[in-house]
Amino acid sequence: MNELIIIGGGLAGSEAAWQAAKRGFSVRLFEMRPNKSTPAHQTSHLAEIVCSNSLGSLLLSRPSGLLITELQRLDSLLIKCALESQIPAGKALAVDRKSFSSAVQEHLQNMPNIEIVRKEVKKLPKSPAILASGPLTSAALAKSLSRFTRQDNLFFYDAVAPIVQADSINMNIAYWGSRYGKGAKSGGDYINCPFNMLAEYEHFVNELLLAEKVTLKDFEKDIHSGVRGGKGKFFEACLPIEVMAERGMKTLAFGPLRPVGLRNPHTDSRPQAVVQLRQDNQAATLFNLVGFQTNLTYAEQKRIFRLIPGLEQAEFVRFGQMHRNTYLYAPAILQPNLQSCINPNLFMAGQITGVEGYLANIATGMLAGINAARYLKDEPQLTLPPTSMLGALCTYITTPNPHSFQPMKANFNLLPPLENLVKNKEERFLALSNRGLQDLSAYLREQNEPETI
Numbered sequence: 001m002n003e004l005i006i007i008g009g010g011l012a013g014s015e016a017a018w019q020a021a022k023r024g025f026s027v028r029l030f031e032m033r034p035n036k037s038t039p040a041h042q043t044s045h046l047a048e049i050v051c052s053n054s055l056g057s058l059l060l061s062r063p064s065g066l067l068i069t070e071l072q073r074l075d076s077l078l079i080k081c082a083l084e085s086q087i088p089a090g091k092a093l094a095v096d097r098k099s100f101s102s103a104v105q106e107h108l109q110n111m112p113n114i115e116i117v118r119k120e121v122k123k124l125p126k127s128p129a130i131l132a133s134g135p136l137t138s139a140a141l142a143k144s145l146s147r148f149t150r151q152d153n154l155f156f157y158d159a160v161a162p163i164v165q166a167d168s169i170n171m172n173i174a175y176w177g178s179r180y181g182k183g184a185k186s187g188g189d190y191i192n193c194p195f196n197m198l199a200e201y202e203h204f205v206n207e208l209l210l211a212e213k214v215t216l217k218d219f220e221k222d223i224h225s226g227v228r229g230g231k232g233k234f235f236e237a238c239l240p241i242e243v244m245a246e247r248g249m250k251t252l253a254f255g256p257l258r259p260v261g262l263r264n265p266h267t268d269s270r271p272q273a274v275v276q277l278r279q280d281n282q283a284a285t286l287f288n289l290v291g292f293q294t295n296l297t298y299a300e301q302k303r304i305f306r307l308i309p310g311l312e313q314a315e316f317v318r319f320g321q322m323h324r325n326t327y328l329y330a331p332a333i334l335q336p337n338l339q340s341c342i343n344p345n346l347f348m349a350g351q352i353t354g355v356e357g358y359l360a361n362i363a364t365g366m367l368a369g370i371n372a373a374r375y376l377k378d379e380p381q382l383t384l385p386p387t388s389m390l391g392a393l394c395t396y397i398t399t400p401n402p403h404s405f406q407p408m409k410a411n412f413n414l415l416p417p418l419e420n421l422v423k424n425k426e427e428r429f430l431a432l433s434n435r436g437l438q439d440l441s442a443y444l445r446e447q448n449e450p451e452t453i
C-alpha cells in the first residue's frame, strides 16, 4: 500500500514524484518517452520544457512571482533546478532547457525510492496513483480516461478565446446588453463593443487578414478545419477568427460579430458589427471575447484586438490559442486537494486538470505529490487557502463554472479582493501576494507541514 504510481514524467509528474519520495514512499514514475514520444517533446528527459524557456517574472508583485515563492516554501525540486539553470532574462526566471531537465532527471534518478519506468500506461491503475500525463496524453490512456470521466468531461482541443480584465474595458464606449434583451440579468449578460462606423470595422478586418499567425505543428494542422473545445469533434462553428475573415469582408458581421438585436444605448443606433464579451469567472472580473479563437501571435492579438472599440486599453490575462490539449472538466472530477471525487486512490496534476502554464503545472504536481503521500499515511489532506495562488488555482479548476471552463494560468483576478481598497496597481498586487504568503504559512503551520523558507 506504500507504493505510489505516477503517470507522466513531465513537469507535474516529476515534481509530484519528488514530493512523495522525500516523504518516504516508493514511487514508480512511468514515462513513455523515448519508447513512444509526443508530437511536441524532443528528448527523453524528464521535465522537458516544450516551448518558451521562461517560467515568468520573479517579482512578488507578479502572479508568477507569488507562485514561485509558494513553490519554494514547499521545497519544490523543479524551482530549485530552474534557479540553478537560470539564464539572464531581466526579472524573469528563464532557464537553459537542457540543464534544467537534466538536473531534474539526475535528482530523481538519485532518489533510492524512485523507480523510473520507461513505458506507456494504457489504463488508469486501481492502486494509489497520480495522473500527470499532460496535454498530449497518449491515445490509449485518453480512451481509458474518457471511460472514467464518462466522456463528456474530457476535452481534446483547446480553442481558447482571449480573456481581458473587466476594469480595463472602456464602458463609455462599450455597453451591457443581451441580443434582443433576452438575458438573465435585466441590464443584459454581455459587454458589447460596437463598431459604429463601417470604416472602423473594415479596418479591423483588413488588419486581421494581414496579421502574423503562429505556425502550426503537423499534429495541430487539422484544427484549421474547425474545432470545438470538447469531445474532439470538428465543426465549422468554431473556426479561427482570421480564417472567417478570409471568407469575405462581411463574414464576421454576419457571423460572431452580427449586430442584430444589440442597439447601442450610447448612440441610440444599430452598430455595423459588435464584439460580445462573456463573463468568465464568478467574480465577474474577467471577460472572454466570444468567438475569438485564433492562431494569431500574441503580439498581433494585443495590437489588433485593441482596435476593437472599448478595448483600446484592454489588459489581456490570456491570449487566444488553438492547440491540442487533453484536459478534464475538473469540477465534476476533482476536489481542491487534487484528489478524484470518483476514486479516492487517484490524484491528478498538471495540464490535464485544466491549469495552464509551466508554474501552475509544477505547483499542482507538488500539491498532488504531498496529498498523495498524506493519503497513504492516513493524514488529513491539504486544501490550500484561496488567497494563495496555488489555492486559488485549485479552487478555480474545481468550481463549477456555468460560463465556460477553459485552462487557466496564475493571475491575480483569481484571488479574493483585499479588504481595503489599494488603488496603486503595483502596491495592490504586492499586498495580495503578502496576504497569500501569510495565509499559506499560517495554514501550513496548522497542518504540521514544514516550510523551507
Ligand SMILES: Cc1cc2nc3c(=O)[nH]c(=O)nc-3n(C[C@H](O)[C@H](O)[C@H](O)COP(=O)(O)OP(=O)(O)OC[C@H]3O[C@@H](n4cnc5c(N)ncnc54)[C@H](O)[C@@H]3O)c2cc1C
Residues within 6 Å of the ligand: 007, 008, 009, 010, 011, 012, 013, 030, 031, 032, 033, 037, 038, 040, 041, 047, 048, 049, 050, 051, 052, 119, 120, 121, 122, 132, 133, 134, 135, 136, 137, 138, 141, 323, 324, 349, 350, 351, 352, 356, 357, 358, 359, 361
Ligand atoms: C505545443 C505546445 C506548446 C506549449 N507551450 C507552452 C509555453 O510556451 N508555456 C507554457 O507555460 N506552457 C506551454 N505548453 C503547455 C505545456 O505543455 C505545459 O505547460 C507543461 O509541459 C505541462 O506539464 P504537464 O506535466 O501537465 O505535462 P507534460 O510536461 O507534457 O508531461 C506529461 C508527460 O506524460 C508523458 N505521457 C503522456 N501519456 C503517457 C502515458 N500514457 N504513459 C506514460 N507517459 C505518458 C509525456 O511523454 C510527458 O512527458 C505547451 C504545450 C504544447 C502542447
